Amino acid sequence: MKELELKYGCNPNQKPSRIYMEDGSHLPIEVLNGRPGYINFLDAFNGWQLVRELKKATGLPAATSFKHVSPAGASVGRPMSDTLKKIYWVDDMGDLSPLACAYARARGADRMSSFGDFISLSDVCDADTARLIKREVSDGVIAPGYTDEALEILKAKKNGNYNIIKIDENYQPAPLEHKQVFGVTFEQGRQELPIDDELLANIVTENKEIPEEALIDMKISLIVLKYTQSNSVCFVKDGQAIGIGAGQQSRVHCTRLAGQKADNWWLRQCPKVMNLPFKEKIRRADRDNAIDLYIGDEYMDVLADGAWENIFTEKPEVFTKEEKRAWLDKLTDVTLGSDAFFPFFDNIERAHKSGVKYIAQPGGSVRDEAVIDCCNKYHMAMAFTGIRLFHH
DSSP: OOEEEESOSSSTTOOSEEEEOTTSOOOSEEEEESOOOHHHHHHHHHHHHHHHHHHHHHSSOEEEEEETTEEEEEEEOOOOOHHHHHHTTOTTSOSOOHHHHHHHHHHHTTHHHHTTEEEEESSOBOHHHHHHHHTSOEEEEEESOBOHHHHHHHHTGGGGTOEEEEEOTTOOOOSEEEEEETTEEEEEEOOOOOOOGGGGOOBOSSOOOOOHHHHHHHHHHHHHHHTSOSSEEEEEETTEEEEEEESOSSHHHHHHHHHHHHHHHHHTTSHHHHTOOBOTTOOHHHHHHHHHHHTSTTTHHHHSTTTGGGTBSSOOOOOOHHHHHHHHTTOOOEEEEESSOOSSTHHHHHHHTTTEEEEEEOOOOTTHHHHHHHHHHTTOEEEEOOOOOOOO
16 A cells, blocks of 8 residues: 545645655555544554654563654553552453553553543554553554454444554664655654663763663653653653653743643552542543542532532542642652753752652753752752754
8 A cells, every 4th residue: 555545634624635655665554444544643653663662672562642643651561550550440450461551551641631542552462452442532553463352352442443553563764754844845864863771871960870770761751752742851650651741832841741740640549549439330531530630729620519429429528738748759769851951950849849860861051050959959860861852
């Protein structure tokens, strides 16, 4: 297949629309089911690159949950604690394969943003992963292959219209890439920078101890940033992104956005939140929305008389600011990656509030010393990569 006609572009009025290989060769994908759209393919191709690199960097199967050309979550396939299984709504699914664990983590980190996602998988999709995908609201999936059972499960999703794409895992694009804006063609070399130990060797803080697990998390954060709309920062813990701030004009706004998502991920694990008395028939998406409100500043939207009765069997107590801060203080050893240098130390102050101990960033700001001093104040370890990772 050398080209694929699409229903429309980014919006229904943008016609005609297609994907094709400019050199006349065959597309590296096969649509096994559904009719993916323009944005679906943007998410699919960006997500596939991300999980392919995560697999190469860690040796573990990887998954990402994409929305609007940025990852809402990404993870490698490590086992989940009972707490994570519960907050990701998979505690009823028994033991899951490593690939299914990767997607459960990727989807679960920021379930609000992942609603209606496009999924990318580094490995052949197995039945466990397919069963997990089937129960979530999602637009489609791309993977290098599917077992017969997995394909049968996924084809039954969305009344038989679920988008399933198979990609040639050996496909390598040309070293130069092009895009058009306003009729003008842009050309650049592909972002082929390897994310490896050498990139993280320049540790500029007094604390120079970065354990192997933190180095892996640093690599994960930087790989995620390679495929996240800039400006961007990424908080990572135990092999999964727990907060991604994308597309903000100010770096500190990126850090605040990603930090708040990381905080929410941790607050959801507080017993007070995990034991909320939900009504039995409440859907997962409605639970996610209620939890997001309950742990946020707009908690009265779900606790007001006339509102809580629709969600809970009894009225929960307010999750006070003091209780939240006490719980957040237990979050430690978080890694933070940034796609460009931190221009001010306020980013470090905000990161500290979300348990960050390890940082990877390019360096190169005129205020590097102030940023390093702030890291030293909190005994953080920070590596300067010397490389920017903007993605647009």
